[in-house]
Amino acid sequence: MNSQATLQTALNHRSIRKFTEQAISKELLNTLIQAGQMASTSSYLQNISIIRVTDKTKRAHIREVCVGNGKGGHHYVENCAEFLVFCIDATRHLHFVPDAQIGWTEVLLIGAVDAGIMAQNVLLTAESLGLGGVFIGSLRNNLNRIAEILEVPYGVVPMVGMCLGYPNQEVGQRPRLPIDLIMSENRFQAADKDALNAFNDVVKDYYQQRSQLDLSWQEQIRNNLGGEVRPDILAFLQKQGFAKR
Numbered sequence: 001m002n003s004q005a006t007l008q009t010a011l012n013h014r015s016i017r018k019f020t021e022q023a024i025s026k027e028l029l030n031t032l033i034q035a036g037q038m039a040s041t042s043s044y045l046q047n048i049s050i051i052r053v054t055d056k057t058k059r060a061h062i063r064e065v066c067v068g069n070g071k072g073g074h075h076y077v078e079n080c081a082e083f084l085v086f087c088i089d090a091t092r093h094l095h096f097v098p099d100a101q102i103g104w105t106e107v108l109l110i111g112a113v114d115a116g117i118m119a120q121n122v123l124l125t126a127e128s129l130g131l132g133g134v135f136i137g138s139l140r141n142n143l144n145r146i147a148e149i150l151e152v153p154y155g156v157v158p159m160v161g162m163c164l165g166y167p168n169q170e171v172g173q174r175p176r177l178p179i180d181l182i183m184s185e186n187r188f189q190a191a192d193k194d195a196l197n198a199f200n201d202v203v204k205d206y207y208q209q210r211s212q213l214d215l216s217w218q219e220q221i222r223n224n225l226g227g228e229v230r231p232d233i234l235a236f237l238q239k240q241g242f243a244k245r
């Protein structure tokens with residue numbers, strides 16, 4: 001397998017949402033999953049399971065959840081070569097220790113961090129091998145429905161999905177905050193307000209140039225965090241045995 005260097009791959013990242021029809025071979029998929037599995041895992045708990053969704057009807061139902069109240073979009077959930085769902089999974093721990101205390105919020109955080117690390121290992125490796133992909137957090141729009149579609153039992157929480165395939169689009173890179181705004185030394189330092197505002201303009205220019213969209217970073221933040229954010233999540237987590245205390 002010809003793989004691009006890690007640094008080059010990481011610096012070239014952009015989410016890919018349009019894919020060719022080309023399938024991902026079983027061998028390649030296994031390689032990606034192995035690369036994901038070898039990610040560090042908190043306390044060696046290995047608390048992530050992956051559900052590979054190949055059933056077209058299930059993909060269509062998951063897409064409905066991702067779209068939420070919107071009118072369309074997320075076609076890539078149906079059209080990608082592989083759709084993976086990364087789940088926090090305590091069932092293996094409950095097998096060995098039936099009274100394992102998975103209800104502590106810390107256990108949920110351990111799982112959420114591990115899921116992100118493993119999934120990013122998969123995506124980075126995929127990108128290094130010429131594939132592209134995108135995370136799908138919008139499946140958390142309705143986790144009860146996702147749990148029903150994927151037949152998820154007690155002790156399991158679907159955290160994030162991922163579309164993978166061979167890219168069929170050229171996309172520009174989304175700008176990131178300057179390093180000075182995200183890193184400080186020895187103590188937390190709040191971001192400089194002028195520099196933050198300048199970044200807001202960078203994002204505005206980016207959207208103007210990319211798609212003649214009149215959108216700033218501030219507006220994006222307001223759209224995402226300006227109101228209720230998936231308020232049903234806590235009840236779902238608790239039903240699955242997590243985040244009770």
Ligand SMILES: Cc1cc2nc3c(=O)[nH]c(=O)nc-3n(C[C@H](O)[C@H](O)[C@H](O)COP(=O)(O)O)c2cc1C
Nearest residue numbers: 013014015016066134135136137138139160173174
């Ligand atoms: C945890 C997570 C969840 C995401 N969920 C979605 C999603 O549901 N739909 C989508 O189109 N993109 C999703 N994305 C992709 C982000 O929108 C994208 O990473 C971000 O805008 C930066 O763009 P880039 O990845 O091209 O640099 C998600 C990314 C992350 C890390």
